[in-house]
Amino acid sequence: MKPGVKKYFFAMVVALAVLAGADARAQALAPGLNYMTNFSSVTYFEPPHDQQVKMRLSGAKASSLPGVLFDLKELKVEQFSADGKLEAVVQAPQCIYAPQDGVASSAGHLELKSGDGKFRTDGDGFLWQQNEMVLVISNHVRTVFELPSAHPSKL
Amino acid sequence: MKTKFLLWSVCLAVAASATAQLLLPEKKGLPRKPTQIDSDRAEFDLTTRRAIYFGRVRVDDPELKLQCEQLTVDLPASGGQPTNIVAEVNVVIDFADSQGQTTRATGDRAVYHYAIVGAVTNATVTLTGGPPKVEGAQGTLTGKEIAIDIATRKVSATGQTMIFKQNLGGTMGTNAPGVKLF
Numbered sequence: 001m002k003p004g005v006k007k008y009f010f011a012m013v014v015a016l017a018v019l020a021g022a023d024a025r026a027q028a029l030a031p032g033l034n035y036m037t038n039f040s041s042v043t044y045f046e047p048p049h050d051q052q053v054k055m056r057l058s059g060a061k062a063s064s065l066p067g068v069l070f071d072l073k074e075l076k077v078e079q080f081s082a083d084g085k086l087e088a089v090v091q092a093p094q095c096i097y098a099p100q101d102g103v104a105s106s107a108g109h110l111e112l113k114s115g116d117g118k119f120r121t122d123g124d125g126f127l128w129q130q131n132e133m134v135l136v137i138s139n140h141v142r143t144v145f146e147l148p149s150a151h152p153s154k155l
Numbered sequence: 156m157k158t159k160f161l162l163w164s165v166c167l168a169v170a171a172s173a174t175a176q177l178l179l180p181e182k183k184g185l186p187r188k189p190t191q192i193d194s195d196r197a198e199f200d201l202t203t204r205r206a207i208y209f210g211r212v213r214v215d216d217p218e219l220k221l222q223c224e225q226l227t228v229d230l231p232a233s234g235g236q237p238t239n240i241v242a243e244v245n246v247v248i249d250f251a252d253s254q255g256q257t258t259r260a261t262g263d264r265a266v267y268h269y270a271i272v273g274a275v276t277n278a279t280v281t282l283t284g285g286p287p288k289v290e291g292a293q294g295t296l297t298g299k300e301i302a303i304d305i306a307t308r309k310v311s312a313t314g315q316t317m318i319f320k321q322n323l324g325g326t327m328g329t330n331a332p333g334v335k336l337f
Contacts, residue, residue, distance in 0.1 A: 079201060081232075088201060112199065119230065121206075123197065133201040141208065143192040147236060 086115035102130035262287035278305035
C-alpha cells in the first residue's frame, strides 16, 4: 500500500466497514445505522520511513451518523516518531469524527500526554484537525510538566 | 507610623545604555515539583511542538507564579525542558524564596529562553512593554527592557529608573546607608 493511500487508511476502513458492513465486527444496529467495536487503524510516515507507524487510532466503538460522520467511543490516538518512539497519546471518552475532513470534535473531556508521561494536559471540549496535527481544547485546560530536578534553572 | 519603616525615593534615572542590577531572592535546593499551567483555552500543534494557552493563563511553578493572557510554549523534540516560552498581555511573575520573600516582575511581554551551551546553562527572562518593572524587598526597577538571569538571580535593565526601598528604622532621610541593590 502506498503511503498516500495509507494516510487515509483509517477513514476508508471505517467508512467501508461501517457503510458496507464488510468488517466482521460491524453489526447492524438499525437500518442505515451501523457500528463496529474494538476498531484500530494505523497511518505511516512518508518515505524513507514508510515502514514506520506514524499514528495509531483505536476505539471501543464506532457508530455511523448521517453525513459521513462517526461517533467514536473510548478514542485513543498514539503518535510515534520515525524511530518508533511513542511521542504522544490522546484519549477521549467520546467524539464525533469526520473522516473526509480529518476532524474530530467533542464537548467532552480529553487527555493528552507525551510518550514519557512528563507532559500531560487535559480539558473539556476539543477540536482535533488531523491533517494539520493541531488540537484545540476549549475549556478548563490544565497542563502539568515534570522537569528533571537536576536542572538549576527552570521557568 | 509613616516613618516607621519604609521610605521610597527615586534615586536616579540614567542613560538608556546604562545597566543596573539587583538580586532576586536566592533559590534553595528544594525537591522539584511539577509545573502546572491553567487556562481557558489552548492550542497544541503536534508538528511544531508548540502549545499556546489563551485566557486567564496561570503558571504555578516551584520557583515562580505567572499570570498573563497568552502563553506560548515551545517543547523540544527530545522532550524535557521547554526552550522558549513567551508570555503576553498583563504579565505578572512572582518569584519567591523559601522565606516567603517575593519579587514581582510585570510587563506586557516576557520571553523565557533556555539553552545549554557546552557545560553552561543559560536561562533568562526578558520583560518589555508596560513599561516592565521588577519590584522586590530591595527596591523597584523599571526600564525599557529588563532581563532576569534565572541562574544567577540577577536582574538588569536598560534605560532604567531605579527606586530604592529603604528600612530607616523609624527615621527618614535621603542620605541613609545604601541598600544592597547593585
